[in-house]
Amino acid sequence: MRIGLFATCLGDTLYPDAVKSTAVLLARLGHEVVFPPGQTCCGQMHVNTGYQREPVPLVRNYAEQFGDASIEAVVMPSGSCAGSVRHQHEIIAERYGDAALRSGVATVKAKTYELSELLVDVLDVTDVGAYFPHRVTYHPTCHSLRMLRVGDKPLKLLRAVDAIDLVELPEADACCGFGGTFALKNADTSSAMLKDKLAHVTGTGADVCTAGDSSCLMHIGGGLSRIKAGTRTLHLAQILASTRTAPHVLTEAAR
Amino acid sequence: MSSTFLGMPAAPPRSPYGSGNLRGDEKFPKAAHHELRNDQLRRNLRKATHTIRGKRLNVTAELPDWEALRDAGSAIKTDTMNRLPELLEQLERKVTEAGGTVHWARDADEANAIVTRLVAATGSEEVIKVKSMATQEIGLNEHLESQGVRAYETDLAELIVQLADDKPSHILVPAIHRNRDEIREIFLKEIPGVDPELNAVPAELAAAARAYLREKFMTTKVAISGANFGIAETGTLSVVESEGNGRMCLTLPETLITVMGIEKVLPRYEDLEVFFQLLPRSSTGERMNPYTSLWTGVTPGDGPQEFHLVLLDNGRTAALADSVGREALNCIRCSACLNVCPVYERAGGHAYGSTYPGPIGAVLTPQLAGMHAAKDDPNSSLPYASSLCGACFDACPVKIDIPSLLVELRHQNTEQSGRTVEQAAMKAAAAVMARPGLYTTAQKAAGLGRVVAGRDKKITRLPAPFDGWSESRDLAAPPKQTFRDWFASDEGRATLGAAAREGAESRAESATPATDDSEEQR
Ligand code: SF4
Numbered sequence: 001m002r003i004g005l006f007a008t009c010l011g012d013t014l015y016p017d018a019v020k021s022t023a024v025l026l027a028r029l030g031h032e033v034v035f036p037p038g039q040t041c042c043g044q045m046h047v048n049t050g051y052q053r054e055p056v057p058l059v060r061n062y063a064e065q066f067g068d069a070s071i072e073a074v075v076m077p078s079g080s081c082a083g084s085v086r087h088q089h090e091i092i093a094e095r096y097g098d099a100a101l102r103s104g105v106a107t108v109k110a111k112t113y114e115l116s117e118l119l120v121d122v123l124d125v126t127d128v129g130a131y132f133p134h135r136v137t138y139h140p141t142c143h144s145l146r147m148l149r150v151g152d153k154p155l156k157l158l159r160a161v162d163a164i165d166l167v168e169l170p171e172a173d174a175c176c177g178f179g180g181t182f183a184l185k186n187a188d189t190s191s192a193m194l195k196d197k198l199a200h201v202t203g204t205g206a207d208v209c210t211a212g213d214s215s216c217l218m219h220i221g222g223g224l225s226r227i228k229a230g231t232r233t234l235h236l237a238q239i240l241a242s243t244r245t246a247p248h249v250l251t252e253a254a255r
Numbered sequence: 256m257s258s259t260f261l262g263m264p265a266a267p268p269r270s271p272y273g274s275g276n277l278r279g280d281e282k283f284p285k286a287a288h289h290e291l292r293n294d295q296l297r298r299n300l301r302k303a304t305h306t307i308r309g310k311r312l313n314v315t316a317e318l319p320d321w322e323a324l325r326d327a328g329s330a331i332k333t334d335t336m337n338r339l340p341e342l343l344e345q346l347e348r349k350v351t352e353a354g355g356t357v358h359w360a361r362d363a364d365e366a367n368a369i370v371t372r373l374v375a376a377t378g379s380e381e382v383i384k385v386k387s388m389a390t391q392e393i394g395l396n397e398h399l400e401s402q403g404v405r406a407y408e409t410d411l412a413e414l415i416v417q418l419a420d421d422k423p424s425h426i427l428v429p430a431i432h433r434n435r436d437e438i439r440e441i442f443l444k445e446i447p448g449v450d451p452e453l454n455a456v457p458a459e460l461a462a463a464a465r466a467y468l469r470e471k472f473m474t475t476k477v478a479i480s481g482a483n484f485g486i487a488e489t490g491t492l493s494v495v496e497s498e499g500n501g502r503m504c505l506t507l508p509e510t511l512i513t514v515m516g517i518e519k520v521l522p523r524y525e526d527l528e529v530f531f532q533l534l535p536r537s538s539t540g541e542r543m544n545p546y547t548s549l550w551t552g553v554t555p556g557d558g559p560q561e562f563h564l565v566l567l568d569n570g571r572t573a574a575l576a577d578s579v580g581r582e583a584l585n586c587i588r589c590s591a592c593l594n595v596c597p598v599y600e601r602a603g604g605h606a607y608g609s610t611y612p613g614p615i616g617a618v619l620t621p622q623l624a625g626m627h628a629a630k631d632d633p634n635s636s637l638p639y640a641s642s643l644c645g646a647c648f649d650a651c652p653v654k655i656d657i658p659s660l661l662v663e664l665r666h667q668n669t670e671q672s673g674r675t676v677e678q679a680a681m682k683a684a685a686a687v688m689a690r691p692g693l694y695t696t697a698q699k700a701a702g703l704g705r706v707v708a709g710r711d712k713k714i715t716r717l718p719a720p721f722d723g724w725s726e727s728r729d730l731a732a733p734p735k736q737t738f739r740d741w742f743a744s745d746e747g748r749a750t751l752g753a754a755a756r757e758g759a760e761s762r763a764e765s766a767t768p769a770t771d772d773s774e775e776q777r
Pocket of ligand 1: 537585586587588589590591592593615647650651652653654655
């Protein structure tokens with residue numbers, strides 16, 4: 001399959017390893033990965049902070065970059081960016097766009113997937129041949145869970161990983177407190193939510209806390225680093241990309 | 256001096272916003288900051304919300320048609336809002352036919368004045384009250400007090416709040432922020448003649464309140480209630496409750512005055528079938544609420560012989576005019592969204608500064624009372640009091656898409672705010688991101704963040720407006736290479752090529768069964 005990769009601005013700039021792993025994983029599964037270099041950002045931060053006129057060019061750019069019919073599916077290692085494309089781009093196009101934008105948005109929306117959705121629903125794989133001999137706990141991010149409804153797809157993928165020690169995260173479906181600019185505008189409440197999430201994560205004794213969103217992992221990882229918990233964060237793609245031939249080497253976690 | 260200029264028709268008058276207890280003194284982040292320090296409140300909230308959450312999940316999961324019920328509830332409410340004027344007139348007609356009197360109140364002041372006049376006409380200086388959010392919204396108790404009428408709350412939790420001269424912090428459990436020791440203290444201080452040996456055990460506390468309230472029920476001639484539902488078809492009003500104190504108020508006094516928000520009307524009697532299932536399961540996590548009272552006007556010789564219905568607008572028409580925001584009027588005040596909300600669980604109800612706290616409060620309050628963004632109105636901070644986690648949407652029995660409404664209100668807020676620093680930053684960010692050339696330059700600049708990182712590649716302090724982040728979180732130093740640079744590099748190509756070959760080999764292996772023969776051929 002010819003798959004367009006949307007790196008997301010955060011992934012491209014700050015967390016490239018998660019995007020690399022996504023590309024590597026898809027290549028290993030026998031797919032052609034295309035990266036339209038004109039891509040930038042989905043505009044989610046703008047919309048979620050209340051700005052709908054400003055991101056119109058971003059919505060248009062996304063539709064143009066991935067509109068090509070030769071791209072059969074678009075994937076991104078982020079539940080919230082996929083959620084933005086699928087749930088918000090139409091609203092923006094409807095309100096501030098033109099007819100061309102509305103139809104462009106509808107076309108790309110229909111082929112846009114978050115990583116676990118692409119793997120399980122479109123490519124029909126749960127065992128991706130990964131090897132990861134570490135204790136892992138999975139945090140289902142809110143937008144994956146409640147906006148995209150990915151359900152247990154990420155867990156199915158993780159369960160099939162060779163040598164993994166997957167431990168359940170208590171109160172897993174509770175928000176970690178990130179929420180984009182919420183973490184800045186309501187820093188105290190956000191930190192209080194994070195504190196409880198960190199207690200649950202460290203309670204599992206996991207080496208790694210994983211999720212499908214680099215943004216939430218930035219938040220949880222930033223908290224784990226501050227309390228020197230000895231647990232690190234890794235994107236789901238990085239676990240799935242790790243194999244016996246090319247295993248992921250864990251970095252030293254702050255203790 | 257536009258009165259002399261007749262060429263242009265004036266804009267139709269906007270429905271006025273509501274008044275009353277729909278605005279706090281400070282913005283949410285600040286209010287939450289204070290509340291977060293209250294450990295007792297945090298513990299109580301956590302315990303109470305988690306208990307109700309569990310109960311609700313059990314009783315909603317057991318119904319095979321729960322999702323269909325939610326759809327029905329949503330459809331009935333949406334239909335109601337679409338033809339609210341005609342339904343309200345029908346309700347007025349039916350209540351009048353049944354011997355009641357209907358009054359229309361545009362805002363809190365009008366409603367308070369009407370109720371005060373009606374009470375004065377009875378000659379009573381005391382009223383008993385059923386728990387009612389509408390009267391809390393308009394500040395009725397305070398107004399009556401100022402007019403020399405004493406109002407007694409009869410719902411146990413409301414009574415605790417009233418005796419402590421406190422404010423409710425939860426729609427359904429107004430005293431959720433108090434524990435039994437505190438309640439004992441309040442009773443000892445405030446209930447005349449209470450046994451000084453009173454223990455902080457629920458049964459003893461309830462008995463003390465019961466003795467106090469029974470006397471009020473027997474002696475007070477006027478009651479004031481809210482309403483959960485008002486049926487246009489029949490003129491029937493309904494209150495659902497747990498304690499039976501509401502039933503006492505609704506049946507014992509001579510005069511009953513009901514204050515109902517206009518959005519509480521339902522078209523048909525049979526619609527109750529849907530809501531009597533949705534409401535208790537969503538609110539208290541019970542299959543049925545213990546007391547359901549229904550009354551239609553006046554029944555000679557039975558119950559109150561005088562019945563008044565005060566229909567309260569107080570900003571509801573303004574909310575109805577907003578095609579997106581009007582969905583918030585579908586709310587049946589079950590409080591499920593509060594109980595699942597991670598923000599409410601931490602900050603508590605008082606931080607919202609309104610009669611309506613939690614996720615629904617964050618959308619309803621600004622709609623009813625406005626959020627005058629340019630004037631630094633506390634209400635303008637409410638739509639941001641959410642991480643948009645979506646738990647409220649999943650819990651809502653009438654499927655109100657609260658996260659989308661919050662995003663919509665944030666948009667309305669930025670549109671009203673005019674030029675702000677934040678808007679300039681957002682504009683600049685969008686301008687950069689819309690042009691790949693500028694974007695890659697900006698990425699390189701972001702990479703310079705490495706210089707502020709410590710040896711351990713961590714950034715532990717950030718400048719405003721990001722300082723809130725670094726209070727409790729580190730930030731990893733930006734990587735040396737962006738993804739796009741890696742993808743275009745020799746290393747990137749080589750890595751992807753190797754991965755493709757590894758995959759192809761392992762697929763070939765699993766396709767050909769590994770027999771001794773094939774081993775030899777290698
Ligand atoms: S918004 Fe929905 S969940 Fe929240 S109180 Fe209203 S009906 Fe209940």
